[in-house]
Amino acid sequence: MSLVAEALVSQIAAAEPWPENAALYQQMKEEQILLSDNASSLAVQAFLQMCSLPVQVVCRPNAEYMSPSGKVPFIHVGNQVVSELGPIVQFVKAKGHSLSDGLDEVQKAEMKAYMELVNNMLLTAELYLQWCDDATVEEITHPRYGSPYPWPLNRILAYQKQWEVRRKMKAIGWAGKSLEQVLEDVDQCCQALSQRLGTQPYFFNKLPTELDALVFGHLFTILTTQLTSDELSEKVKNYSNLVAFCRRIEQQYFEGRDKDSSSTSRFSKGPLLR
Amino acid sequence: MELYCWAAGWGLPSVDPDCLTVLTYARFTEAPLKLHKLSNPWRSPAGRLPALKTREEGVLSKTHEIITHLRKQKYNADYDLSARQGADTLAFMCLLEEKLLPALIHTFWVDAENYVVHTRKWYAEATPFPLNFFLPNRMHKQRLEQLQLLCGDDCLEDEERLEKLYHEARECLTLLSQRLGAQKFFFGDSPASLDAFVFSHLAPLLKAKLPNGKLQQHLKSLENLCNYCTSILSLYFPWDSGDPPATAPRPPAPEGSDSEEDPHKWRNQILSVLVALGAMISYAMLSGIVSIPWTEPSLPGRWPISLEEEEEKE
Numbered sequence: 178m179s180l181v182a183e184a185l186v187s188q189i190a191a192a193e194p195w196p197e198n199a200a201l202y203q204q205m206k207e208e209q210i211l212l213s214d215n216a217s218s219l220a221v222q223a224f225l226q227m228c229s230l231p232v233q234v235v236c237r238p239n240a241e242y243m244s245p246s247g248k249v250p251f252i253h254v255g256n257q258v259v260s261e262l263g264p265i266v267q268f269v270k271a272k273g274h275s276l277s278d279g280l281d282e283v284q285k286a287e288m289k290a291y292m293e294l295v296n297n298m299l300l301t302a303e304l305y306l307q308w309c310d311d312a313t314v315e316e317i318t319h320p321r322y323g324s325p326y327p328w329p330l331n332r333i334l335a336y337q338k339q340w341e342v343r344r345k346m347k348a349i350g351w352a353g354k355s356l357e358q359v360l361e362d363v364d365q366c367c368q369a370l371s372q373r374l375g376t377q378p379y380f381f382n383k384l385p386t387e388l389d390a391l392v393f394g395h396l397f398t399i400l401t402t403q404l405t406s407d408e409l410s411e412k413v414k415n416y417s418n419l420v421a422f423c424r425r426i427e428q429q430y431f432e433g434r435d436k437d438s439s440s441t442s443r444f445s446k447g448p449l450l451r
Numbered sequence: 452m453e454l455y456c457w458a459a460g461w462g463l464p465s466v467d468p469d470c471l472t473v474l475t476y477a478r479f480t481e482a483p484l485k486l487h488k489l490s491n492p493w494r495s496p497a498g499r500l501p502a503l504k505t506r507e508e509g510v511l512s513k514t515h516e517i518i519t520h521l522r523k524q525k526y527n528a529d530y531d532l533s534a535r536q537g538a539d540t541l542a543f544m545c546l547l548e549e550k551l552l553p554a555l556i557h558t559f560w561v562d563a564e565n566y567v568v569h570t571r572k573w574y575a576e577a578t579p580f581p582l583n584f585f586l587p588n589r590m591h592k593q594r595l596e597q598l599q600l601l602c603g604d605d606c607l608e609d610e611e612r613l614e615k616l617y618h619e620a621r622e623c624l625t626l627l628s629q630r631l632g633a634q635k636f637f638f639g640d641s642p643a644s645l646d647a648f649v650f651s652h653l654a655p656l657l658k659a660k661l662p663n664g665k666l667q668q669h670l671k672s673l674e675n676l677c678n679y680c681t682s683i684l685s686l687y688f689p690w691d692s693g694d695p696p697a698t699a700p701r702p703p704a705p706e707g708s709d710s711e712e713d714p715h716k717w718r719n720q721i722l723s724v725l726v727a728l729g730a731m732i733s734y735a736m737l738s739g740i741v742s743i744p745w746t747e748p749s750l751p752g753r754w755p756i757s758l759e760e761e762e763e764k765e
Binding site: 372 | 543
């Protein structure tokens with residue numbers, strides 16, 4: 178979308194209020210969705226909850242191919258389709274809902290920087306684990322990713338995706354990393370987040386922002402997803418304030434909703450957040 | 452410890468952001484390094500630049516490994532930072548890497564006008580003879596591939612997505628400027644590793660004479676960032692583009708392209724004579740006009756032909 182078109186769209190968007198039938202699309206939660214997509218989807222759900230905008234979660238096996246950017250999740254609001262957290266935040270802002278209006282310029286810069294920290298380290302580590310760690314690839318990623326398709330398409334699509342992700346890892350210099358190094362990075366990232374959060378209820382004190390939604394989406398998913406080993410979730414569990422932060426947001430924004438959508442993230446029989 | 456990095460140019464102590472990061476960090480911490488400024492990456496012990504030759508860990512060639520090593524040797528620029536500032540350092544480095552780096556790669560290496568007039572010109576003039584024919588192109592291809600993987604295969608052809616890339620980079624510069632505010636460095640009065648990282652990515656953009664300066668103009672409009680770069684440059688690199696006296700000889704200043712013109716002409720003339728001679732000899736031999744019973748002489752014929760191929764690539 179060009180900037181002019183974007184400006185036009187946001188003007189149109191501003192004119193219309195948030196509809197009742199807004200929908201968020203993601204892959205099937207029980208048998209298909211992967212860690213990283215689930216984390217991104219949960220982040221968007223948390224963000225919309227924080228803005229108190231109702232959205233219905235719709236699961237489709239081909240959600241990835243329905244999305245305009247090829248990435249999950251995406252929301253369908255009125256006659257518009259927007260994918261990924263960043264553009265969704267922009268879109269919602271155009272409708273007059275924003276979580277970060279109360280921040281000053283320096284805080285806004287810091288918020289953006291921490292969001293990139295999560296994208297750059299946590300998201301990449303999740304992708305690394307699910308596409309480059311052989312045990313996880315064999316046991317979880319391939320069966321789940323290919324689940325809606327018949328043989329041999331399930332293998333072909335999974336290998337195609339794996340090849341694509343591995344090439345990307347090479348470009349950012351992660352291909353040569355070992356699992357230990359990646360876990361070390363996750364630890365470093367969690368440490369930074371934990372330091373930044375301190376004893377505050379949210380990252381910027383009393384009120385939640387999109388950063389809180391993003392961090393919650395990733396950490397909660399990591400904590401509640403059963404993988405081949407629990408090394409990744411152990412790294413997060415070392416930081417008690419981050420675990421408490423996840424629990425707090427879950428209670429505040431997800432407990433009241435109907436059981437079906439609140440169990441989104443628990444797609445596998447993993448332990449719930451204790 | 453010995454540090455190998457790219458030579459000076461564009462009014463900077465090193466033209467490569469990674470080398471500049473390490474170099475700036477070393478200056479901030481006053482780490483005693485023996486500096487080798489090279490214009491031939493093959494001379495580096497790691498085969499690439501930057502590289503740090505250490506006694507304990509051998510040769511390190513990744514920027515963060517080098518900085519970690521210096522930190523272990525008690526040359527730590529972040530010693531005075533609180534844990535929260537340490538977290539901020541990591542976050543802003545990620546911001547820079549995700550938002551600004553793709554646009555920087557595009558500005559210097561992929562944008563056709565900038566690459567041909569500015570970047571390739573410098574690297575072709577700085578690198579020694581056989582390398583200058585293919586090294587800049589190879590670096591260009593690597594960067595192009597990296598960028599395609601970072602932002603999708605079709606992003607370079609698609610005007611709108613390219614505009615988005617630059618939009619994000621401009622936003623990132625604005626955020627950095629807001630974060631810096633009126634401070635001297637990002638965390639008050641003394642420089643830290645984040646300063647080394649930010650400075651080394653902004654300074655080339657500020658100093659390079661780019662024909663297509665979309666991003667450069669935005670940086671120049673952010674006064675505090677410009678002052679920040681110039682003050683680091685004058686405080687920590689007082690010899691301007693020159694190098695400290697102890698370094699190895701480097702090629703003549705790339706700005707003085709007039710003096711560079713002549714050796715090139717000579718080189719090209721000699722090369723074309725060689726190629727022509729090679730072609731003639733090989734033709735004479737292949738068509739049987741000249742024949743030598745000995746089998747070896749077919750080898751010198753092959754050599755100039757391979758040179759001809761290289762020249763075509765350029």
